[in-house]
Amino acid sequence: MPIKSLHVQHVRNLSDVRITPSPRINIISGDNGSGKTSLLEALHFLGMTRSFRTSQFRHLLQSGADNCLVFAQIDPAGKGEQHPLGVERRPDGDVRIRHAGQTLGLSELAQLLPLQVIDSDTFQLLEGSPGVRRQFIDWGVFHADPSFIQLWRGFRRILKQRNSLLKCGKIDPRLRRVWDREFVTYAERMTALRARYIELLKPDFETTLSRLLGGVPVELKFSQGWDRKTPLDELLEEGFAxxxxxxxxxxxxxxxxxxxxxxxxxxxxRLSRGQKKLVVSALKLAQGALFYRLNNRPCIYLIDDLPSELDEQHCRLFCQFLEETSNQCFITCVDPGALGGFWLPQTDVSRFRVEAGMLTQID
Known part of the structure; x- marks a missing residue:
């Protein structure tokens, strides 16, 4: 179980909240605006130092507070151990990440606590810009291959330098060739890892989707960002002007x-709203299944308002799929009875009710 206990301070309307979650399924119910999604944000903050709902930290920080703090006891490897993890952030942007007495960087934190979010913004995997889908791919490659993060950082540095030179308007041809060679080297290695990851993901996606949305064929195709028929160095030369x-x-x-x-x-x-939710959910669930197979440990799923957009049959299928995995899940809904009858008796399910920023466990 990744998270054994959780303590949240000053996240939106959650002043001081402590819970001991189930290792498997946690259902958080409450009226709109009560703070149930804020709990998911706190968990995301613990793993990513930011919210999944806003890029502005000031909106996450409780009004009048001078810091935001989330602390947990975690067992990331599932070995029955407990290690403290704390993430603190201040309005000036200062971030502190401490795990088992050590200071961590953001990439180390992301590796330690792999998070998957399924909410209304997950529709952007279909409807949004290519950048959203690149983030989806790169999350998977980051967790599948340790070399990817350095390749990604190196490529971003070279791309930034090349674009800076382009904006200057005058570039020494010899200098441009040097940067282009580096650009191509990083680009080809990154692309090979991305393409390999999508091929690994496809079987899990097809299996998951067939259960959630049988009879609707959906195909995934990776587009590398340039014409496959032409070497990238030639395209850079041809497109320089x-x-x-x-x-x-x-x-x-x-x-x-x-x-x-x-x-x-x-x-x-082509798809209806409900079908889109099942497709994007299948993408996220497939990522978790592949992550488990590659790393032999589960993800943490943050699922906001699961019953929204789904009829009872598909909601039940979704829950059955979650039940069969090893992932720790935190699921919000308005009606505490909405997901009550979807679980087997032996499934470890904890239920919590949020009212005005206060959290209580219910039977």
Whole structure:
């Protein structure tokens, strides 16, 4: 079980909340605005030092508070151990991450506490920009291959430098060739890892989707960000005049995308709202299944308002899938009885009720 206990201070309307969650399924109910989603934000803050709902930390911090603190006892490897993990952030942006007496960086924290979020914004995997889908891919590659984070950082540094040179308007051809060689080297290695990951993900996605949305064929196709038929160094040379005019690099892995199609058309255009929720949920659940297979440990799922957009049958199927995994799940809903009859008697389910920022466990 990744999280054995949780203590939240000054996250939105949660002044001082302590819970001992189930290792498997945790259902948090409450009226709109009561603070149930804030608890999920606190868990996300613990693993990522930020909210999944807003990029502005001031909106996460409780009004009048001078810091935001989330503390937990965790067992990330599932060995029956307990290690303290604390994340604190102040309005000036200062972040402190401490685990078992050691200070961690953000990438080390993300590796320690792998999080998956399923909420209304998860629809952006179908409807949003390619950048959203690149983040989805890169989360998986980050956890699948230890070398990826250094490749990603190196590529971002080179891309930033090349774009800076393009914006200057005048570039020494010899200097450009040096940066282009580095650009191509990092780009090809990053792309190979991304492409391999999508191929690994496809079987899990197809299996999950067939259970949640049987009879609707959905295809995943990785787009690397440039024409496969032409070497990237040639494309950079051919497109230099255009890049110089635009002030940024037009070809490369910074343009990669994940195409999600059904019957040869965009799934975002073809599917109903409920079908879209099942497709994006299948993508997230498949990532968790693949993560478990590659790392031999579960993820933590933060699922906001699960019954929304789903009928009772599909909600039951979703819960059955969660029940069969080893993941620790935190699920919010308005009605405490909405998810009550979907679990087997032997499943470890804890239920909590949130009212005005106060959390109580219910039978």
């Amino acid at each position: 255009r890049d110089l005019k635009q002030g940024f690099t037009g070809s490369g892995p910074q343009r990669a995308d994940l195409r999600v199609r059904t019957d040869g058309q965009s799934a975002a255009e």
